[in-house]
Amino acid sequence: MLCALSGEIPEEPVISKKTGVVFEKRLILKYIEENGKEPGTDEELDPEDLLPVQTGRVPRPRPPTLTSLPSLLKAFQDEWDAIVLDAYNTREQLKRTREELANALYQNDAAVRVIARVTKERDEARDALSKLSIAPTGAAAGAGGDDAMAVDNLSLPEPLQEHVDEVHQQLFKTRKKRPAPASWATSDDISALQPVATTALTTTQPETLAIQEAHAAVGGLDGKLDIYSIEANQVERTLDIGVPITATVWTENKVFVGSSKGTVTALYSGEQKEVFKTHAGKVTGLSLHPGGRILASAGVDKSIFFYDITELKVVASIYTDNVVTALAFHPDGHLIAAGTPSGDINIFETKTGQLAASFTLGVQADVIVFSENGYWFAAAGKGQPTVAIFDLRKTGDAAKVHEFPTDDVRAMAWDWTAQYLAIAGASGTIVQQYVKSSKSWSELLRTGTVGSAIGWGSDAKTLVAVDGKAGVISVLGAPSE
Structure with missing residues (x-):
């Protein structure tokens, strides 16, 4: 009596009332649960249709191959060999699985890095795109078209161009x-x-200096701006800008500060008037047009923006192919110079933003100052041991008309008469003089006063230097009698 499903002797046999076929109970119950019919027929079958068969316990017959000790030992050996082979295969599969898992984790990590980089580039592109000014040009301007986009440079408005001229x-x-x-x-x-006075500043790590008559504005990386009285030798007021200050300009009662966050803040009589969020990254330079109406800012986002400070709005822009590391207006205001990490100093037309000339310094141009004679400008890289003088009237290697060594360069300032060039650095302050009659340079002063920023006081009779590491401001003046 064999089960119709397994073909083996059932341990708990049951018989179908409908067909009289014998089944193993656990097998037929599972089959009924899944199919609801009797195996081999289309008739429905319920557990109630099964009748148990009462039989005596029948021992399973021993396979004919296991009737002796040698056959049993051989069976055990075969089983042992199978187990060992299976264990070996399992270890090999585990090794391959680990390798595949490591490779998958590596690919996942690389994918995450690529996604992060692409997301960053997308955000930067969106930010840069948000700064582009859309304006009709050419025929589209006359037809009122909206498809023209000025993505390179945006020229100054006509009234400001007339002002520049x-x-x-x-x-x-x-x-x-x-x-x-x-x-x-x-x-x-x-x-x-x-040195006649040295005063500790409120701001820590002072980096910028702007002088207006008998006062100086000193900006620090802690976001504070100290207003220092040169005559009284004291900090009269401290303004909290809230972001690290990287550039400062002062004209009349207006102070403008650039920050490492890409903002330009306008302060009128000490009160915040406007915050321009123009740059996508650190502001590397501020420069005021000699007419006193236009301010320019440069940043690591390869852009230069122009502001009308009477109306407090952005009016023009220049987009370059390189990071701008320094910025300075020509003393006549019709040109503006921009330094780059490659060592090129590009001269742009203020009105249109078109490139007018380019000079090669050889190192990253971090400091640019124009001489008041309108022909020269001095340029240097921070931490470099030389300062180069360029002549705007010449081109190529001939444009570098003079070069003199220094111990270090952090900042420079030319006086109003174009005679004296002050150079400040980590090793001290130097003043070079140009003698027009003999067309020669000579060193007038070398002092140990350290400076990360420097400026001339009234009538060039004082020099003001800011030491960023020590957090002090020093005044060089006539010795007391």
């Missing part, structure tokens, strides 16, 4: 003929300069 013509005519004031410092006065 007016200032240029006025200063170009008068700059060469103006004599030095009678009260201006002589070479003997400069040679006699020595």
